[in-house]
Amino acid sequence: MSDKKDKNIKKNSKKISQDLVERVGKLSTSLISDGMENSRTMNYRIKPIKGGMKIQGTALTVKVKPGDNLYLHKAIYKAEEGYVLVMENGENQEAAVWGEMMSRGALAVGLSGVVLEGFVRDLADIKELGLPIFAAGAYPKGPTVDGPGSINTEITCGGVKVCPGDLVFGDDDGVVVVAPEELEDVVKKAEAKLLREGERIKELEDGKLVPDWVNK
Structure with a gap:
């Protein structure tokens, strides 16, 4: 529900189906990015x-x-299991906005992870805690805690529009964002490319060095 005391806090969007989330988890951000023709890929x-x-x-x-x-x-503390917290910070480079105690709170409520446009601190501790965190780097200087802000409104993070309810997927290559109404189609395209890559690997193992499409 919306916070009656703060008009800038909106209700959480419907969670994406667990089946689709699990299918995405078997892929890579590169495949998903290709499935979207490289749109909505964070910097x-x-x-x-x-x-x-x-x-x-x-x-x-x-x-x-x-x-x-x-x-x-x-x-x-508005989050639930299965959500990824994604933050717009104006690409601030003056202070870290996330640290150890926030990570402990996020783990306690079951957050699936955090994507920050800015910096973290307490890096050694939050690495050990294991909560998946994607950020621009680490910096020891702390933030202010004054506001203002908003929750569950359209934002921009890493140069990409992010709406409440979007699918957020990150791995070692970076982060991609997919609208829920496009997700099934994007996942199918990514799965098809993964299959084609597997077939090409088999061709190489069998001695076929030049793929057919190169000479078309």
Whole structure:
């Protein structure tokens, strides 16, 4: 439900089906990006804080004043299992907006992960905790906690529009975003490309060096 005390906090969007989320998790961001013809792929600065981290789930969006994280705190405790917290921060480079205690809170409520346009701190601790976090880097300076902000409104993160309820998927290559109404089609295209790549690998193993399409 919406927060009656704060008109800037909207209700959470419907979660994407677990079946689709699991199918996405068997793919890669590169395949999904290709399935969308390379649209809605976040810029290269947004990366996992630790190699091997993978994130997929339904977007819970947060917009904060650059260098402030009050509404990130509010969003953590509005979240549920299966949601990914995605933040617009105006590409702020003056302060970290996420750290160890926020990670512990996010794990306690069951968040699937966090995508931040800005910086984190307490890097060693949050790596050890294991919550998938994608961010622009690490920086020790802390934020203000004053607001204003909003939750579950359209935002921009990493140069990409993100709406509440979108599918958010990240791996070592970066982060992609897919609208729920497009997801089934995008996943089918990505799965088909994965199959074609498997067939090409088999051709190479069998000694066929030049693929047919090269000479068309």
